[in-house]
Amino acid sequence: MTPTDLVLAAVAAIFVDADVDAARALVAPDYIQHNVAVPTGADPILGFIPALKESGIALTTHRVITEGEMVVLHNTYDNAQALGAETLVAFDVFRVADGQVVEHWDNLQVPPAERVSGRSMTDGPTEVVDLEQTAANKALVEGFVKDVLQGGAPERITDYVSTETYLQHNPMVGDGLNGLGAALAAMAEAGQAMAYAETHIVVAEGNFVFAASEGTIGETPTAFFDLFRVENGLIVEHWDTVSEIPADMPHDNGKF
Structure with missing residues (x-):
């Protein structure tokens, strides 16, 4: 198999x-x-x-x-x-x-009942295409994670994310770069700023690139599992799950 x-x-x-x-x-x-x-x-x-x-x-x-x-x-x-x-x-x-x-x-x-974009956490395209672009799309997302999510060069966001189409499935975030910026600003104002510290896993196939990262929301250790869809060399869609990383687990393997 x-x-x-x-x-x-x-x-x-x-x-x-x-x-x-x-x-x-x-x-x-x-x-x-x-x-x-x-x-x-x-x-x-x-x-x-x-x-x-x-x-x-x-x-x-x-x-x-x-x-x-x-x-x-x-x-x-x-x-x-x-x-x-x-x-x-x-x-x-x-x-x-x-x-x-x-x-x-x-x-x-747990998926909340209300979603800013109106989309669910799972709907949208599912077909893997553009297999010949796998390596380039993976490099694009790795750059986005390093420069934008981890804060290396956040001003470069438009090098990675489309300014025309950025469809959002995170239930707390609206579409487009404006929606993302508004959500991040609201979190920071509430004392719950989101920070990515390290990305442990990146898996790419064609137009889809997945990344598993750890960081914090406020002071809370948090796991961020993100899926991006890439089209014509830019990120155009995003799905994720976010959860707290507990201090105690029934094994010594850690979250990552």
């Missing part, structure tokens, strides 16, 4: 088919877990499958982005009380090796 096929099969075994045996074959015994509520290793996941089935959890995968051994899924979990809420939007990131899933990172967020 390709890395994409492998990850989709493992996720289906766990969340759709509740097939413990299939999941056991696909998930490495020493699976490295970065979810902040689940112990590391395959056994905790396998042991949780019956409870997930009983809960009636429903998984919808909106986007799949694959680069090498890394696979990113943009997911919605409904009936997700077993994970902590009725509905959760998530980015699930997997690393595969030797025919098994060996590592997992995620970031989950």
Whole structure:
């Protein structure tokens, strides 16, 4: 199986088919877990499958982005009380090796009812195109993260983001550069300034580039998982999930 096929099969075994045996074959015994509520290793996941089935959890995968051994899924979990809420939007990131899933990172967020742009956290284009532009699009987003999100040269934002079309799926932010600026200013005024410190994972395929970063909102350690769509050499659309990084986790692997 390709890395994409492998990850989709493992996720289906766990969340759709509740097939413990299939999941056991696909998930490495020493699976490295970065979810902040689940112990590391395959056994905790396998042991949780019956409870997930009983809960009636429903998984919808909106986007799949694959680069090498890394696979990113943009997911919605409904009936997700077993994970902590009725509905959760998530980015699930997997690393595969030797025919098994060996590592997992995620970031989950409850979608609010009100959205500034009117868009949901998951709607919009899903098709991966422009595969020949993967390397260039990845470099573009890496530059945007360094210069704008991490504050290296924020005045260069128009080198990276379209001034004509910037569609926003963060529920707190409006469209366009004006919407982004207004949201950042409001957060700063409320004492909740957003700061990106380090980006740990970047995965690109065609017109989609995903980045997983850590930083702060105010004084709170925060994980930012961002997905960007690139068109004609500029970022034109953005999805994300944002969540607090807790001090205590049931493993020593950290959020990243």
